[in-house]
Amino acid sequence: MIEIFRTLNSAYQNNDFDTILNHQYGNYFLKLRSLSRAEILRRLALLADVDIDNIQGRQLFEHLFCQNILQETIDNFIREIYQEERIIRRQNEEQLYHHLYRLNHIDSGGFHQSEVEVYIVKNYIKDVSDLDVLEAKVQNELNGKIRNYVLWSWYNFWTSILIEDIFKDHQNIIPAVGLVKKVDFFWNNFPFDLKVTFFPDGFMKLKRRHRGLPEREIIELRAFARRNRIPYDRTLNDEEQFNELINRITENPSEEAQSFIQAFHNTRTEIIDETLANPQELTIWFYENQAPRRFDAANRFFLVLIDRNHLEESWKLKRNGEVLRTRINDFLNENQNVDFNQYRTNFNWQGTNYECYATCLFIVRE
Structure with a gap:
């Protein structure tokens, strides 16, 4: 041994x-x-x-x-140890949900995990030689970005803990109670790394390109706004500008605007429906589009959250404990005798072929 x-x-x-x-x-x-x-x-x-x-x-x-x-x-x-730890978290769970629901709008601050230091060095340390300018930029720009980043990270961390607990509370799940790489739980004795995510913007771009549309939705929105003289703030970042354009076009009473926004949402709906019908394509995309620093070929259980009518607000589903608990438990109950060969996944990353086991569970708000 x-x-x-x-x-x-x-x-x-x-x-x-x-x-x-x-x-x-x-x-x-x-x-x-x-x-x-x-x-x-x-x-x-x-x-x-x-x-x-x-x-x-x-x-x-x-x-x-x-x-x-x-x-x-x-x-x-393991179940005994998990329950001891779970009791402590459960005591604070309802209060945690209260705090999570206080957030009405958050964004990543313009950067993502592991990019904060790079962003600061590039845009503030190396780009500014005047101390007065630097202090003004920190006060007027960076403070807000860091605040948004911290709130976004806090929200994602605690909602991920809550979602993991939903899985780990199920009778067919053996939790990984300590720090073990690439494994969050054992589903029917099969190890999986849980990834909670949303419908990826990169995959939407890919499917739009296949349809002959501009890859970025915001390009289509801007073009329509210019053609129809709908004003919008061009100084905003892309996320803020996208939200303004969506709202302005949606609320515009003209027949052209209503026809355009209906077609815009129909395209999204068709792409989402195609993905729900063929999740393997998205699963492979997730693996093949990993950042080099975070690459691995571990078994993954992708929980994909989608608000069909308000895709940009899919993040709010992460705190909807009632919906998540019902759908996750239904899925695990319906798949008590799983042939994991159906989840065998082959993908290519930087010229090398990999094999793993992966599945997607979609939770869609209609």
Whole structure:
């Protein structure tokens, strides 16, 4: 068993999840890895009647792995630990939802995770040599962007925790209770990394291009506004400008505006419906369009949230606990005996072919 442990541990350290997932002890390794805090492993040793008197904290994971503890024992212990942690979060859950619903409008601040430092260096540190100008820009521009970024990150973090708990509360899910790379839970004993997302703008661009339309929706909106002399603030950023254009054209009483906006939404609806009917194309797109710094080929469960009539407000669905809980539980109840071969996914990333297991669950607000 020690050689098996070292093989799997080396694969884990090197992000070689193919080796782990295809090994008969792969799930056993990952489940124990999620329990790898010393105090938790000591509790497991006591439960499994494993002698650890002469075992140091750093050796506990390897030592317990080599005992080949029953999977049922580990699964029940994981559920016990999860429930202890869940009780604490549940006490604050309703209050957390109250706070999440206080946000009516948020954006990413114009940049995304891991881009904050790059953005500041590029646009403020290196671009400005006058201290007075820098202080004015920080006060007038950066403070608002950082605030928006922090609010967006806070919202995404806590809604993701709440959504993970919905999955982990289900009887067919074994949670990953500790920090284990690429695994949030085991669904019917199959490891998945949960990704909560929205209908991606990049995929919408791709489907629009296939239809011979301008890739970016805002280009189409601007062109219509110019042709029909509908004013809009050209100094706004793209997100703010998009929202103004949508509202101005929607509320314009002219027949041309109403016809245009109806066709605009019909295009969106058709693209969304095509994707719902053929989710494999989107699944592959998700994998093939990862940023290089964050690339991996882990098994993924994509939860895709879509507000069909107000696509830009799909983010609000992340806090709709009632809808999410109902749809997620219905899906898990309806798929209790899963042939995971149907989720086998092949994709190409930078010239290399990869294989993994992935699925999409769409939650659509009509």
